Amino acid sequence: MIGQFTEDMVRIFGAELGCALGFLHDIGIIHRDVKMENILLTDNGHLRLADFGLSRRLERGGRAFTICGTIQYMAPEVLSGGPYNHAADWWSLGILLFSLVHGKFPVPPEPDHSSMLRKVRNFPYEMPLSFSPSFALLITELLCKTPFRRLRTLDRFKRQTFFHGTTFDLTLLQRQPVEVILELRERPDRAAKARRGLTLSLQPLKGFDYDSLLSPPATPDTQLDAQPQMAAPLPGPALRLKPVQEKGPRREVFV
Template sequence: MLHGKTPDIPEHVLRLAGIGPDKLRAEWSLPGFISMFLPEFPHRTVPGQEHFQVLGYIAKGSFGPILKVKDKTKQKTYAVKVIPKSEILRLGVLEQSKEEVIVQRQVCHPFVHDLQDCWQTQRHLYIMCDYCSTGDLYTYWQMVGQFAEDTVRVFAAELGCALGFLHDFGIIHRDVKMENILLTDNGHLRLADFGLSRRLERGGRAFTICGTIQYMAPEVLSGGPYNHTADWWSLGILLFSLVTGKFPVPPEPDHCGMLRKVRAFPYEMPLSFNPPFALLITELLCKTPARRLRTLDRFKRQTFFHGTTFDLALLQRQPVELHNHAAFLPLSCGDAFRRTSAGRSASSRHSDAVAPPRLEALLKGHVALQQ
């Protein structure tokens, strides 16, 4: 049973767990608080020190810490996100959190971030992903300012392959942005954070205004209907920004203001763009979804990719030159389970060597994790 202040959980959620309106105190020993997260999050205890070693603290996510852990048996390093169930229920994102796990378990692609495992204990959810030591693309972009078109060509091919795969699988990502793209040790990309993704078959339509505002397609900003085509717009914004060092339209504080700016902006390509790259971005940033570049096959045929392989095995061996920076902070996985966001994620990030005092129990052997 929880001691002290009771979490502010909506009554309808408590009823789902078997607690009526006359018993609003969250009694976490009740089976309902386990079953409501099943089957997506199997119930088990946290692996002990004989299996896992906590190496450090990576970041403060939207709902809890992200820890760097080592599997002693496999001798592999992972990132584990620790999420209090009370936060998931309080914010009403139970179905969203389960959907993310469902989606990630179904996909396996070299340019999509792998979900290794997930489970629940009495009070927490745990999501374990591959650990990418190099960090996220946004952090790197902030340091280097802008990328050469040759480097962006490889990035674009990898992200295009990832989006094409997801869309063919009936999944729309809805939050393609630099912060949700991780870099491997050899400079290749992994599309991460499926917190806003959903299953959407070809021909399906969505209406939820969600994503990160400066990347959102006009049809998303207006409340739909929209489909997988919106992800290609986000890719266009991302590629434009990587090369120029700035977003074509700075973020506005609200969706209505952003929509007005996007509708009015001409999206003329800078003279510094080579014509093939300018053509690619122009087709991705077409405001009319039906005329937008929206399939991997059409993407591959762009002049910009002349001579570029889209074979996944060969693409992974393509050299990507990244500059080493001591200040580059490692990040393991995106801020999953975020609510609809009007801007860039504001989660704080720390080096592995820095751990807040309240996480001492986590870093000394899972004392708090076993609750």
Template sequence: MIGQFSEDTVRVFAAELGCALGFLHDFGIIHRDVKMENILLTDNGHLRLADFGLSRRLEQGGRAFTICGTIQYMAPEVLSGGPYNHAADWWSLGILLFSLATGKFPVPPEPDHCSMLRKVRGFPYEMPLSFSPSLSLLLTELLCKNPSRRLRTLDRFKRQTFFHRTTFDFELLQRQPVEVILELRERPDRAAKARRGLTFSLQPLRGFDFDALLSPAAMPETQLDAEVHARTAAPLPGPALRPPRGKGPRREVFV
């Protein structure tokens, strides 16, 4: 097994991102590009979901059809051209959590959405034996290929056994710093990496397969809307938990 975050750290990140999605969906917004590059970090190592260049208003019960997003994170119903709804964001969250827990994507990317769809439909999404049963169950429910059966609400997300004794209260979640992120900030080479735009890169994590995870060659993005594509951020050279270098203004959602 290559480098990865501990399940305790993944639990904190999952709770914060789940709250962000629940907040957006309650206001009738689908993000459509939940991925590692669209996550910001606070000084204490907590997460903020950012970059709403592909988001749109979609009321509960509504349907969308535009194929957009980052191909490794796109739900099968998005890859197929819809219809899809807010459940697609929960699939993307499942892919992101899997990559944080293992250091790699569950399915290698394909060069186009049709090829990726065939692979996603045929892949069993088996959980590594190193996962705890509760984490395996959470990811299995998030990566359910049938969106009507997928874990797709914050209430159901909170009830997962993986979050036993975990608070979803914003103030309490933010109170305890994420130690692994603070340790990265204190490394002697942090200043040099900051000048190169790699301040929060996960590259210092020993054994983390950053080339396979987020190298430019492994990050094809599929956009059918030319105007939307112009606002889509370019891939980053490493698995940095920081905002992409897009052209438009960036907004944060504080959960």
């Protein structure tokens, strides 16, 4: 076990990321690289979805075929070369939320997309006993291997039992500081690290090994050419959760 966030904290993160995906999909954009490294944090601990280097225009009903993304977050239909659509982003969100609460990925990453596809197809995604029933149900809905049965809309996401009592009004969400981020903000070495282009130390999250969790050795990312980073859809200053330190070779695959 590497370390975990609480479900209460992830509930806020999930609501904000769900709103971000719903916004993007409504305007005809698929992100295709939802992962921890592409999440920014404001001083109050709220999220910005960033790095649109792999995103593309995709209207409702459209299909994509390019194998791209970060291998341990890629939906099975992406790993197989398509066709796929916006439902692939919701799969990636499921992997992200699972990993934040459990402390490790549901399936260890493989060195190539073909091997990863075989593992994803054969893995039952049994829920850890530490998950609450409502969170386990949410993950089950997001990690459905059949895209047209998967939870793939913001409206359905909001209706999940896990989010009962949670507001999806972004203005109200912004008024609820995430305490662990406030603790990081008060660290005396914050200014010096910011000047060096580094993010804050995550010591308050004891035992949470981001390098091991986010960038396992020999895990290639399948990426397109990098594009300028953007953050959407929420305004305001942001900090990276961690410096982007990719490990292992990177390659491009076009289908």
